[in-house]
Each structure stands twice: as C-alpha cells, then as structure tokens.
Amino acid sequence: MTPAPAPLWFRADVGHARLGFTDARTDLGRGPAADGSAVAGVQSLGAALGGRPALMRQVHGAQVAVADPDAPTPQADALIVDRPGIVAIVRVADCTPVVVVAPDRPLAAVVHAGRVGMAAGIVTATVDQLRRRGAEQLEAWVGPRACGRCYEVPAQMADDVAALEPAARATTRRGTPGLDIGAGVIAQLQRAGVTVHDVGGCTIEDDTFWSHRRQGDAAGRFGAGVVLGEGGDHAAP
Template identity: 90%
Template sequence: MTAAPAPLWFRADVGHARFGFTDARTDLGRGPAADGSVVAGVEALAAALGGRPALMRQVHGAEVAVAEAGAPTPQADALIVDRPGVVAVVRVADCTPVVVVDPDRPLAAVVHAGRVGMAAGVVAATVDELRRRGAERLEAWVGPRACGQCYEVPEQMADAVAAVEPAARATTRRGTPGLDIGAAVIAQLQRADVVVHDLGGCTIEDDTFWSHRRQGDAAGRFGAGVVLGEGGDHAAS
C-alpha cells in the first residue's frame, strides 16, 4: 500500500494494476449523465489513478462488460480492464465494491455486488471471465459495505438469499433477520480460489462513507477504480 492522495482513502499498486477506494469526501454520482458528461468526483478518481474513466450502468445483475473510455456506457455490474490507461469505476452506497487483480497479467476488474447481484452470481461471473481471458492467480480487495449487524431485512428475504448463499445469513444487533453481503462476497471469492483482502468498514455505521440506508436520497456514491499500466508500468500519474 502506498500513500493515498485525495480523493482516495486507500490506494495500492499490484502487478500491472493501480487501484483505489474513495469515501464520502467525493461523490461519484448515481450513474452516467444523460448528456454523456462525467461528474467531477469520477474525474477526480480517474485523475488520481492516472487514466480516463469508464463507467457502467449498474442494474443489480450479473452482467460483465469490458471497460472502454469514451465508449457508450454498458449495462453491467462488473467491468473488466484489459488495456492501459482506462480506469474502470464502480459506485456504491451500501452495496459491496470489489477490485479484482491478476498480479501477473494485465487484467483487472471492478464489481458492484449488492444483495440481488451477489445472489445472481456477479462475483463468479467476473472471476470466470477474467480466467477465460487468461488470468490464473487472482487477488481481490473488498471495500466498505452495510454489515450484517446493521442490514436488517424481512425474514422471507433473508431466507431466500441465504438459500442461494448461506454465508449471507446474519442477525442484526436488534436480534432481527439480517444479511451480510460482504461476508457472502468473500465466501464466493474464496471458493473461486481468489486471495481476499477485506478492507472492512460498515457504511451504515461510519459516516466516512455514503450510505443510502442511513442518508436516503441525500446519499452520494463512493466506490473504487482500477487502471492498468504499459508493460508493467502504471499509467502516468
């Protein structure tokens, strides 16, 4: 890990990849603007990592797309980076943000794993697509999200999600049914033989991060970005 310049609170350089996570000091916006412009927070994230941003239209699914700066925004919940200078961006406000990197090859991805997308298999779909493209040894960084002690849901919903991924089942501090999507994502990554680095943090408890559950419509979006460099060197800072 290296010192993280604003707007990042965490940044690392691994193999061909440079990546970082933002916090509530920056708002990455809720999605691509209708006029195709990029919000200031996304521009700041891309500048901090040294590349041009590529977004996705996140829909809580399991589609995986390839990041292309300046191209039409794909509808997806995971973006793969396979070329230098393109910063793939994921935006969240209680869902689980993930960065996946191949330390040996120029391949990486960001993942938006909410309750629905996690259960639909977005994590496995991302890992499978990276391996289809030649990745072998993968590592993942799992960012702040709503924790299981805070994320209360109806019992029927908790049962349905836990039937798909048992690691998601949780009980809140109030003793009510809950879900731990971060724990579920970590379990899925580990089953796929991905080395996991859990950055931890609960968005509902910690106002360092945006949280839709805590702030409602006033919540912005934090998230993560990853960029590849040329020939083992990172994109220009």
C-alpha cells in the same frame, strides 16, 4: 486506517494494476453531469489513478462488460479492464465494491455486488470471465459496505438469499434477520480460489462513507477504480 489525500481513501499497487477506493469526501454521482460528461468526482478518480474513466450502468444483475470510455455505457455490474490507461469504476452507497486483479497479467475488474447481484452470481461470473482471458492467480479487494449487524431485512428475504449463499446470513444488533453481503462476496471469491483482502468498513455505521440506508436520497456515491499500466509501470502520481 489513515485516509489518503482525496479522492483516494485506500490505494494499492499490484502487478500491472493500480487500484483505489474513495470515501464521502468525493461524490462519484449516480450518472453523468448535466452536459453529459462524467461528474467531477469521477474525473478526479480517473486523474488520481492516471487514466480515462469508464463507467457502467449498474442494474443489480450478473452481466460483465469490458471497460471502454469511447463506447456507450454498458448495462452491467462488473467491468473488465484489459488495456492500459482506462480506469474501470464501480459506484456504491451500501452495496459491496470489489476490485479483482490478475497480478501476473494485464487484467483487472471492478464489481458492484448488492444483495441481488451477489445472489445472482456476479462475483463468480467476473472471476470466470477473467480466467477465460488467461488469468490464473487472482487477488481481490473487498471494500466498505453495509455490515450484517446493520443490514436488517425481512425474514423471508434473508432465507431466500441464504438459500443461494449461506455465508450471507446474519443477525443484526437488534437480534433481527439480516444479511452480510460482504461475507457472501468473500465466501464466493474464496471458493473460486481468489486471494481476498478485506478492506473493511461499514457504510451504515461510519459516516466516512456514503450510505443510502443512513442518508436516503441525500446519499452520494463512493466506490473504487482500477487501471493498468504498461508492463507494471504506472504513470499515475
């Protein structure tokens, strides 16, 4: 894949929505700037998608919130966007970023699916919330993440997660227990009747992306955003 101009590494338009994934050319940060404003990377992603950025305080749970840049930042691992001009953003550095879109309705969401959140059902909770708001057909884009060949974990942890989501069980290149959180996310989406587009990419193998496992505390954050246009008409460049 040939990278798009920063801050977008991948982008797509579907129905009312425009979505994009970033890479390590842009740092979305872990929190606000020193003055309390959004960091420059968040601002640039909002500008690229043509809306005001809305963030969440990600806690590896299964809480779903509604994106609202004028409200306090919610503690959640999924943000639903249901009105035009708001860019819902997810930030990651090995966890799985997901964008879910209802092509025939002005509804979309971003999801932060780490090991704990995936096992807790954050993906299914997000799909359920979108369907309660009237979404019928749903499509999802699953972004770069730590792959099962690289994500080594203790055997008991692998067993515990696989007991909740068997598709997440993996074996690393070293032949040790591993987890493939992306595979678990995809399995959950497919079971929920969602059409899945796997953007792919392993954050640990590929320095195109930020990776906490590879870079430790020096890792920034990449991620994804989605915005709705008026009647499917996008004003963003």
